[in-house]
Amino acid sequence: MAETAVLLIDCPDRKGLVARVSTLLYEQGANILHADQHQDHELGLFFMRVEWALNGTGEPGTDGGAEAALERFRAAFAPLAEELEMRWQLSWSARRPRVALFCSQYLHCLADLLQRSGAGELECEIAVVVSNHRVAEPLAGFYGIPFVHIPVTAATRTEAEAEQLKLLAELGIDLVVLARYMQILTPKFVSAYPARIINVHHSFLPAFIGARPYHAAHARGVKLIGATSHYVTEVLDDGPIIEQDVARISHRDQVDDLVARGRDLERVVLSRAVRWHLERRILCYGNKTVVFD
Amino acid sequence: MAETAVLLIDCPDRKGLVARVSTLLYEQGANILHADQHQDHELGLFFMRVEWALNGTGEPGTDGGAEAALERFRAAFAPLAEELEMRWQLSWSARRPRVALFCSQYLHCLADLLQRSGAGELECEIAVVVSNHRVAEPLAGFYGIPFVHIPVTAATRTEAEAEQLKLLAELGIDLVVLARYMQILTPKFVSAYPARIINVHHSFLPAFIGARPYHAAHARGVKLIGATSHYVTEVLDDGPIIEQDVARISHRDQVDDLVARGRDLERVVLSRAVRWHLERRILCYGNKTVVFD
């Protein structure tokens, strides 16, 4: 597959932004594969995602291969970005993000992500599985992923998080995925990976925040249950929502049935969020996400 | 179409309930069209819905026509019901429920219900359209439904409700449908029609209770919006949920788009709830519903 670059931009909206960016890309000889923009007229913000081929075919801007082309683009783009007050991220398909999967005792999300990764659905390196239990160890082993057991108790939370953070730093982790990890992260941990920790909550947020959402849904008598994937912020279950889905239930379904049906939702919304993050389709602003399709 | 009877039962669960009820129906010569049961094992409750033809074919139990057959069944069933501590409702297709539609300024739900009623989708007589505004008057007139304008202000709420209740009593109303009626009913009004007032709330309850749920949904950045139909109780937006549905939205959708998409959901969840109520498919227990399909 050809190597590609992705540029993600957000900045104050003004006239001519698309013209300026697309003209620069044209001058650099970029072969654009996908481009998408969004304007939030209320807040006066502009968002853009462009993906182009780094094909090194000898055309202007591609001499020296993909990496050199990327560096030339970066050098040319930086002054424009500064002038237009852009926040921007430039990424390159050859540099695959490194991911840590956190889990506890329920393994359906972990098994799903490992299977997808093994089947080539996720553009990343899964560098480690971290858990406060040992039950995931054989599964991680089967997929050839190192497993690290870090027990967590109320008394040891601080030390455990320090150990986790040290491990993530050593492994050069870009993204932390909480695959039904049942411990609450401290603000310190969260602030170390802003918009880089993805969690799945087993309800249709903002309904049923907190513990035992399927019990709460059953008690309220809802006719649909949901699951939500979101970036983790300091406020529990309150971060920017990435994806949600629901399933129909009926009066026949007891809490156990909700749990079973919910597992399918959790797998789907979490794996989509991870994939979209890895494909650099997501921009956060305020407490929301733009997800380019 | 043949005349039919529907029996709805709820009672403490015990062995032999289906046998007792179905044997009685058999002895009465009933030709069962649909039967459905549900047990809530947690609460030890039993629910049943049976629908049978009242065909007056001269078979035992049908001499004298449908009404007489119904009375014979009622007389035979009452002792059993008392023995087994059943709450029960017996209804007859020839006795069509009388419905009052309440609305304010948004007419999409009203228009939908009137069109469905006119097309024969709803087994009822729409006896009146009541509104605190005049905007619905021509639409009601087109469908030949009497329109009554009862203005409501904070100062006149008590008198307005008294006038509404008097009107409903005079018209022999069985069911009140709040088709985006934007006034909150007092406990007095609600208690006059227990499990007989259906409202549509424009969110996926229990998320976004109260006013301006689409604004709240937009602010939270959800990826699906919903609508909920429910019986009205004294607690705002807290009654037994009858139906819910959702639609996918994206970062491109502003509040106006949510409102527009939500209208389609509101129509669907409200009309389903009304239809199911009219077909006697719904049983309330605690703060939940059993909806037989």
Add this chain to the structure above:
Amino acid sequence: MAETAVLLIDCPDRKGLVARVSTLLYEQGANILHADQHQDHELGLFFMRVEWALNGTGEPGTDGGAEAALERFRAAFAPLAEELEMRWQLSWSARRPRVALFCSQYLHCLADLLQRSGAGELECEIAVVVSNHRVAEPLAGFYGIPFVHIPVTAATRTEAEAEQLKLLAELGIDLVVLARYMQILTPKFVSAYPARIINVHHSFLPAFIGARPYHAAHARGVKLIGATSHYVTEVLDDGPIIEQDVARISHRDQVDDLVARGRDLERVVLSRAVRWHLERRILCYGNKTVVFD
């Protein structure tokens, strides 16, 4: 609401297209509200939709009001479009498309479109309701839309279509909507309104082409039924699909239930297709559509 212009483009894909178009818009002082592109890499095609405000604020390119600004853009864009082999359509919000609604005996789609149009959901003038039956006449009358009865029999089809086409021409119709119109149009009629006749078919195409799709769906025992809106081409039920939706059914549902549930699907997929067409979100290519969201 501000007046806006929409430009729809399709052309062979090549580098720099976005740069060329967006630079031209910038030079014309356009305040872009939405822009979206799509590339079909397989076929080497490029599609673009741009919407901008014609606000006449005295900025370059807006002197003389919206119409003059539009003309200046047209004059500037034509040479570029020719150079880049573009097919393009430029439209202006102040010029509302004129729509003819065709129906037969089922009125749910007609009632839905008229109600939406009356509520301001559809940016168009509904100029006429045409039917081979008289049943829709009162409904059209209620919404103040002229009703024309043109009976159609096998023997009179040619004359009837001639009369229809004459009427559409006289009324300056831009879009024909077949709201459950149960006659098959001849190729002559279809070719007079290429990609400007929208039909709703009551199945999930390409399953159950032709007559009585709900009967066919019931016979096959499917677990979901669907509806499809599409542009009409000479081949029955084969035109470019605009929108589809489905609803879950069960073994309990008889053909009548499928018909009833299907009505809700038909309303939704047809009204979406009409709205998207009116908002110039749809581009046809080959036998497919691009629908910009």
Add this chain to the structure above:
Amino acid sequence: MAETAVLLIDCPDRKGLVARVSTLLYEQGANILHADQHQDHELGLFFMRVEWALNGTGEPGTDGGAEAALERFRAAFAPLAEELEMRWQLSWSARRPRVALFCSQYLHCLADLLQRSGAGELECEIAVVVSNHRVAEPLAGFYGIPFVHIPVTAATRTEAEAEQLKLLAELGIDLVVLARYMQILTPKFVSAYPARIINVHHSFLPAFIGARPYHAAHARGVKLIGATSHYVTEVLDDGPIIEQDVARISHRDQVDDLVARGRDLERVVLSRAVRWHLERRILCYGNKTVVFD
């Protein structure tokens, strides 16, 4: 968990069926957990599923434990079933069905079923994984399931099927699941396991029968893709449908995207079908299924 029995019945409809069956169950002291009926009025057929506890509490009919209670019920029920021309199946939770999983090169469905089985979601013994390729061997091994490699070519189809059938017979297999097994079974094989072979087809049947349905869906320009699980009959992709689901796609999705999204649908519709079959919720009649919920 308590041991339970499930009785599945289908027979010509007549009055009193529910009364007869439920009275017998009551006389046997059965503690009914779930009961559901369905009548096909068009064909005059009656279907019933009853599930009850075999709790061996010393009540009449339970002396001697669950197995004895089951045998007593069988003896009492057989004459009634004969009188009423019933086809019936009686099953017992302690006798877990034995399942063979067939796959080829795509492992997502296999991985999903093995993970669910390992997590206790499926009430069965997975006795063997059979494949015409070797790629599934490690996965089967991880879950401790015997793997048997039986290559199939056009020339060796007859011998391969004989080998498969011999293996299934030796293992006492009750259900064969084709988890994206890409070989077509011969009528001989199919007739050996009537209504006991479940396949997943990667389209919304009856659309896109046969090979490469995602390519066909892409070519037709549909807006939703689907997947279907069904019992295998002699006619390709024509057996009784058990479950279907769909996912929304857009013009942006290429065939590869359809394949990726479809995988999630395939997993869901296949696993639901397998679970419902194992829970004895499915009755086949004609070319359709009743699926009790």
